[in-house]
Amino acid sequence: MKRLAILGSTGSIGQSTLSIVEQFPERYTVATLAAGRNVDEAYAQALRWRPKLVSMATEELASDLSQRLRKAGVTGIEVAHGTAGTVACSTHPDADFVVSAIVGVAGLEATHAAILAGKPVGLANKECMVAAGEILTRAARERNVPILPIDSEHNAVHQCMRVGTHAEVKTIWLTASGGPFRQLPLEQFAAITPEQALKHPTWVMGRRITIDSATMLNKGLEIIEACRLFDVPPSQVRVTVHPQSTVHSLVEFVDGSILAQISVTDMRLPILYALAYPERPASNLTFDLAALRHLDFEQPDFERFPCLRLAYEAAEKGGAHAIALNAADEVAVEGFLEGRIPFTGIPRTIEAVLASTPEAHPATIAEVLAADQLARQMARALVA
Numbered sequence: 001m002k003r004l005a006i007l008g009s010t011g012s013i014g015q016s017t018l019s020i021v022e023q024f025p026e027r028y029t030v031a032t033l034a035a036g037r038n039v040d041e042a043y044a045q046a047l048r049w050r051p052k053l054v055s056m057a058t059e060e061l062a063s064d065l066s067q068r069l070r071k072a073g074v075t076g077i078e079v080a081h082g083t084a085g086t087v088a089c090s091t092h093p094d095a096d097f098v099v100s101a102i103v104g105v106a107g108l109e110a111t112h113a114a115i116l117a118g119k120p121v122g123l124a125n126k127e128c129m130v131a132a133g134e135i136l137t138r139a140a141r142e143r144n145v146p147i148l149p150i151d152s153e154h155n156a157v158h159q160c161m162r163v164g165t166h167a168e169v170k171t172i173w174l175t176a177s178g179g180p181f182r183q184l185p186l187e188q189f190a191a192i193t194p195e196q197a198l199k200h201p202t203w204v205m206g207r208r209i210t211i212d213s214a215t216m217l218n219k220g221l222e223i224i225e226a227c228r229l230f231d232v233p234p235s236q237v238r239v240t241v242h243p244q245s246t247v248h249s250l251v252e253f254v255d256g257s258i259l260a261q262i263s264v265t266d267m268r269l270p271i272l273y274a275l276a277y278p279e280r281p282a283s284n285l286t287f288d289l290a291a292l293r294h295l296d297f298e299q300p301d302f303e304r305f306p307c308l309r310l311a312y313e314a315a316e317k318g319g320a321h322a323i324a325l326n327a328a329d330e331v332a333v334e335g336f337l338e339g340r341i342p343f344t345g346i347p348r349t350i351e352a353v354l355a356s357t358p359e360a361h362p363a364t365i366a367e368v369l370a371a372d373q374l375a376r377q378m379a380r381a382l383v384a
């Protein structure tokens with residue numbers, strides 16, 4: 001029985017993880033939940049799963065939750081808040097496996113703390129790997145702690161990698177849906193509205209990641225994530241646009257063989273893979289191969305999607321530039337959703353922040369967060 005700490009339990013990955021727990025009660029239970037700001041959902045989850053500990057984003061939200069649990073006569077659930085609360089969830093003695101699914105760098109300290117505490121991590125939070133991948137992977141290697149990617153592409157790569165050695169890998173091919181604007185004429189990009197950008201053709205996801213898919217910055221973050229998770233340079237990671245999102249990624253080996261992973265577009269599958277690794281439990285997440293007629297692949301257009309070029313540049317420099325890429329994008333996406341900058345202002349903001357970011361390689365989580373704050377300040381000034 002694996003007892004899970006779920007960081008980001010009310011988000012889409014968190015909820016999918018809980019539906020896996022629901023489906024496999026003989027394999028998984030919930031030890032702790034870090035829930036963020038949605039008290040209604042956190043309360044419902046606490047009632048359903050009876051974890052040892054629930055953490056909320058703030059003290060007010062935590063006391064709100066405590067009160068509701070008291071009123072309902074529920075005892076034995078501790079309520080915490082803030083970063084300390086999230087860290088308490090990820091390092092709880094009753095947790096055997098940590099699902100890291102808090103969006104943004106908010107989950108960074110808790111993920112690092114989990115690795116230091118020797119807990120295997122299922123990582124859905126790509127920002128952690130982008131901002132602090134050098135620190136996290138080093139800590140994981142030193143302690144022999146597995147980091148299992150839940151991001152669908154990296155999960156696919158992880159699966160394909162199992163058939164060869166690291167030295168036998170030539171290129172990691174990350175597939176990208178290309179987003180909703182793959183075929184939109186370049187001159188219309190400036191007029192894209194948040195409503196248009198929030199409609200993703202194949203995946204239903206959170207707001208930031210949906211916009212990041214539309215700019216392809218998401219794929220840019222995934223390039224850096226792949227470099228860190230699989231210990232390869234950016235030159236060994238390439239992107240291919242695959243509108244059907246059926247092949248989740250591919251690995252090309254030195255002998256010329258290319259392996260691809262195909263499955264239904266449902267995040268429950270990579271979550272189950274990460275939770276169960278190295279086993280493969282039988283599931284109902286089937287893919288109808290007999291109904292598959294064709295698969296399209298095309299080269300990404302770096303002119304339409306300047307975020308891809310910016311990501312390769314940040315990947316080459318690493319350190320503070322990777323941090324700034326992520327931080328500046330998060331601020332720029334907020335600015336776009338609030339109507340303060342146009343769609344094309346997202347890559348412009350990131351490019352300007354990267355240009356004024358000094359080359360540095362933070363060695364601690366505190367230094368990572370400081371570099372993150374600095375980049376956010378620069379981006380906010382530009383968006384305002």
Ligand code: MG
Pocket residue numbers: 151152153222
């Ligand atoms: Mg992905």
